[in-house]
Amino acid sequence: MRPPKQPVSVLVVIHTADLDVLLLERASHPGYWQSVTGSREGEETLVATAWRELAEETGIRTGELSDWSIRNTYDIFPEWRHRYASGVTRNVEHVFGLRLPNKPEIRIAPAEHLNWCWLPWQEAAERCFSWSNRDAIRLLPILST
Template sequence: MKNAYRRPESALVVIYDCQCRVLVMQRQDDPDFWQSVTGTLEIGELAINTALREVKEETGIDIQQAGYYLYDHQQTNRYAIRDIWQHRYPPNTPFNTEHVFSLQVKSDEAITLTEHLAYQWLEKNAAMAKVWSDTNRAAIKDCVPDANMPT
């Protein structure tokens, strides 16, 4: 039987291309909320497996089949769960723990949305300005090379 509540632990995957443009996606349930790939760890699932699964589910990119490298930054963020999403988590669960990953893809990589309204490829600073969450902004800043730096 599936647990009715989400586990307060997730994976965040910042995807960027060979030109250091960052993929950001617009949520269906909150069109003002733009983000990188993110998803909840399922019971017994490791963060890296969540990252692999969520990238495939949300973008259509099969990291392993494409031969890409998913980089685990060995970094976790802790943030307050938004009030409008609190009902998804067990009672008295104020915080989520987020594991940070990044993925570089080819500049012509096809994106197939399944859970979002739209996507954009933005230069690093524009992506940082567009995403809603502070932890997503920090991950873009830390994980994506500057466009003039070799990747």
């Protein structure tokens, strides 16, 4: 049996120098697009969590990873609370950016995602279902310099 998920996660906005953003379509919710996300496991650092999730969800293992020093606290959707310890209802998300020199081939995790696409940052922000993901992408022109 797996231990409960920790209510500590990362959001990684993957982008190019031209500010194109990679989005992934959730398998559990077709039509819901997002950046790479995932919960910390064990005692791993947040940077280690970001790299693990990048590799698992996209196959990406290189690039310029930066901690944007943004923390978002939000309610965990009721449908996903069973994954956490009893009584846990809120999550703290740590936002990172990953700058890539080009658009690599993406290998999605089929159990998690249906599809992927690269979009200009403005379009990517509008497509995200998550307010925290949308807000992070909107900061990209400022934080990517």
